[in-house]
Amino acid sequence: MTADKAPHHTNRVARYYEQNTSSFLLLGSDGGSSAIHIALWPEGVNTVEDAMNVAHDLIYKAIQDTPIPITRVADLGCGVGSALLYLRNRLSTDTQLEGLTIGTLNKHQIHTTNDSQIRIQSGDFHKAASLLPQCEFAFAIEAFAHAAAPDQFFQQVGQLLPPGGRLVIIDDICTTEKPPSKHLNRYRSNWLTPSVLPLSTLDKYATKAGLVRTETKNLTPWIHLGRPRDVLLRWSLPLWSWTARWWNYAKSMQGGDARQRCLENNETEFTMLIYEKQDA
Numbered sequence: 001m002t003a004d005k006a007p008h009h010t011n012r013v014a015r016y017y018e019q020n021t022s023s024f025l026l027l028g029s030d031g032g033s034s035a036i037h038i039a040l041w042p043e044g045v046n047t048v049e050d051a052m053n054v055a056h057d058l059i060y061k062a063i064q065d066t067p068i069p070i071t072r073v074a075d076l077g078c079g080v081g082s083a084l085l086y087l088r089n090r091l092s093t094d095t096q097l098e099g100l101t102i103g104t105l106n107k108h109q110i111h112t113t114n115d116s117q118i119r120i121q122s123g124d125f126h127k128a129a130s131l132l133p134q135c136e137f138a139f140a141i142e143a144f145a146h147a148a149a150p151d152q153f154f155q156q157v158g159q160l161l162p163p164g165g166r167l168v169i170i171d172d173i174c175t176t177e178k179p180p181s182k183h184l185n186r187y188r189s190n191w192l193t194p195s196v197l198p199l200s201t202l203d204k205y206a207t208k209a210g211l212v213r214t215e216t217k218n219l220t221p222w223i224h225l226g227r228p229r230d231v232l233l234r235w236s237l238p239l240w241s242w243t244a245r246w247w248n249y250a251k252s253m254q255g256g257d258a259r260q261r262c263l264e265n266n267e268t269e270f271t272m273l274i275y276e277k278q279d280a
């Protein structure tokens with residue numbers, strides 16, 4: 001995306017979340033939850049609540065593994081703040097938790113406003129370094145894919161982190177550099193996710209920002225693909241195509257089906273990436 005189109009895209013993402021956050025929380029693909037990401041079902045996870053917390057727990061463990069002391073953590077694209085709340089209940093009380101989000105309505109924010117450990121701001125992660133103080137750890141769960149300028153996202157995180165600090169991205173990554181399928185095109189356009197990109201592209205931007213990838217974990221096997229409601233949705237897609245002209249949420253459901261097809265066809269993988277900031 002060219003630099004002049006980036007602010008326009010970010011405004012569209014903000015509007016998308018202003019209009020749809022209530023529906024995502026109520027009707028989300030996992031039947032209603034307090035987070036806006038896909039449920040993960042490794043062995044031993046049996047409830048939706050636990051499945052939603054799997055991503056949060058991966059972040060918690062990555063914080064514990066970071067080689068430098070952590071005083072401040074940033075959630076870049078924090079939605080309603082569910083990951084921050086999960087971390088607040090586990091990290092020491094002197095760890096400050098910062099969130100940036102756009103378009104997710106205040107009324108949905110699940111932390112209490114008098115919680116001095118958590119601060120959520122409405123703000124664009126493309127400007128993270130000017131909105132937040134230095135953080136030793138930053139993460140983005142299903143938010144990076146929305147970036148209009150992924151190079152700028154990495155550049156800002158590079159400024160935010162000190163040497164030894166870490167960035168975790170949990171998101172869909174393309175497994176190939178081949179031209180995108182019609183499903184990937186639909187997923188990117190209906191979900192406003194132009195940064196579903198090949199790993200080599202992310203690594204290139206990371207390197208420019210002084211970050212090196214240290215860990216990669218494919219989480220796709222933990223996703224329940226093709227559940228009865230997904231099959232029903234696919235079967236009734238022609239109906240959604242018609243309503244999607246005037247009902248935004250239907251467009252989002254079409255995008256959700258396209259995303260599933262990309263995961264099923266192995267064109268994308270839901271992946272956790274850990275990057276570490278190098279010495280200057």
Ligand SMILES: C[S@@+](CC[C@H](N)C(=O)[O-])C[C@H]1O[C@@H](n2cnc3c(N)ncnc32)[C@H](O)[C@@H]1O
Binds near residue numbers: 035037101102103126
């Ligand atoms: C799919 S939701 C995920 C929310 C949260 N990470 C979670 O797991 O529940 C994507 C989030 O990214 C945020 N987002 C997208 N683009 C952003 C930007 N440029 N700056 C800040 N937040 C952004 C949206 O506001 C939304 O909250």
